Amino acid sequence: MTTLARLDRVSRRFGEQLALDDVSLEIRSGEILGLLGPNGAGKSTLITLLQGRRRPSSGTVELFGGDPVRPRVRAELGSTPQETALPDTLRVAEVVDLVAAHFADRAPTAQLAEEFGFTDLLRRQCGSLSGGQKRRIAVALAFAGRPRLVLLDEPTTGLDVDARHGLWAAIRRHRADGATVVVTSHYLEEIEALAERVVVIDRGRILVDDGLDAVRARVDSSVVSLRTSSAAAVAALDGVLLAEPGEGERLALTVADSDAFVRALVASALPFERLQVRGASLEEAFLSLTDPSRSALEEMSS
Ligand SMILES: Nc1ncnc2c1ncn2[C@@H]1O[C@H](COP(=O)(O)OP(=O)(O)OP(=O)(O)O)[C@@H](O)[C@H]1O
Numbered sequence: 504m505t506t507l508a509r510l511d512r513v514s515r516r517f518g519e520q521l522a523l524d525d526v527s528l529e530i531r532s533g534e535i536l537g538l539l540g541p542n543g544a545g546k547s548t549l550i551t552l553l554q555g556r557r558r559p560s561s562g563t564v565e566l567f568g569g570d571p572v573r574p575r576v577r578a579e580l581g582s583t584p585q586e587t588a589l590p591d592t593l594r595v596a597e598v599v600d601l602v603a604a605h606f607a608d609r610a611p612t613a614q615l616a617e618e619f620g621f622t623d624l625l626r627r628q629c630g631s632l633s634g635g636q637k638r639r640i641a642v643a644l645a646f647a648g649r650p651r652l653v654l655l656d657e658p659t660t661g662l663d664v665d666a667r668h669g670l671w672a673a674i675r676r677h678r679a680d681g682a683t684v685v686v687t688s689h690y691l692e693e694i695e696a697l698a699e700r701v702v703v704i705d706r707g708r709i710l711v712d713d714g715l716d717a718v719r720a721r722v723d724s725s726v727v728s729l730r731t732s733s734a735a736a737v738a739a740l741d742g743v744l745l746a747e748p749g750e751g752e753r754l755a756l757t758v759a760d761s762d763a764f765v766r767a768l769v770a771s772a773l774p775f776e777r778l779q780v781r782g783a784s785l786e787e788a789f790l791s792l793t794d795p796s797r798s799a800l801e802e803m804s805s
Pocket of ligand 1: 546547
């Protein structure tokens with residue numbers, strides 16, 4: 504597998520703010536890499552470094568073996584920014600042609616429109632489109648030049664469920680055709696739907712870089728939910744990664760090993776009733792890996 508891009512010990516500061524802190528990462532051809540993290544984690548900063556729009560404060564960023572700051576190096580890169588800005592007075596087909604003209608090997612406009620479901624919009628002026636329609640077109644534009652690497656920063660923000668699923672299907676088809684995609688998202692469902700490799704990033708640092716299944720396994724993902732009048736003491740038992748209060752006296756605990764936790768709970772003689780155990784979602788797994796959830800647990804125990 505070829506390495507298409509590489510960050511080596513990259514840090515990026517904005518004044519006092521350390522947006523990326525000693526990040527090393529390789530992006531290999533043929534994969535969809537999901538970049539997952541809370542607001543301000545550093546995901547967009549990482550994307551802008553790969554796009555050559557910013558330089559790292561220290562460390563090196565390599566794209567297709569060169570420096571992404573050089574336009575020639577970026578020629579086979581496709582991206583969609585977080586903000587969608589299409590020229591209001593141009594028709595959709597004209598925007599696609601304009602973007603595609605920058606690339607040596609462009610996708611035919613009709614084919615791209617069909618894949619991303621906007622054939623009926625090709626003659627419309629961009630200014631007349633809804634936010635969701637603009638978003639779909641902005642994502643399609645990232646694929647207009649059949650790029651070797653596509654960077655999608657929060658691609659489905661503002662889309663309804665059907666549009667989101669349609670976009671995922673189109674991205675997966677491109678993946679099947681050999682595209683390599685880096686996608687950032689707040690939607691864990693989106694990362695689960697698209698990515699086979701997940702990088703969890705928080706406060707500028709990579710917490711996890713692993714396969715989707717391994718990320719779930721990483722927290723030995725079970726959720727024990729129960730009712731108790733001693734929530735803080737139950738949450739403080741060994742093996743609890745995350746504790747979230749629910750309705751009434753209900754408590755949901757993400758635990759590393761549900762058998763061991765239940766044994767510890769019984770041995771503690773703390774009161775509980777209506778205990779249920781189920782597998783954790785990626786969202787719960789992810790939350791238990793990031794600091795805010797740990798501090799929530801600390802708050803609860805204090
Ligand atoms: N141009 C800038 N000037 C100052 N600080 C910045 C700038 N860009 C980013 N930051 C800061 O760097 C940190 C990382 O921001 P970044 O936008 O990369 O996070 P993110 O993970 O993409 O967040 P979100 O999901 O909210 O877009 C944040 O604390 C942010 O405030």
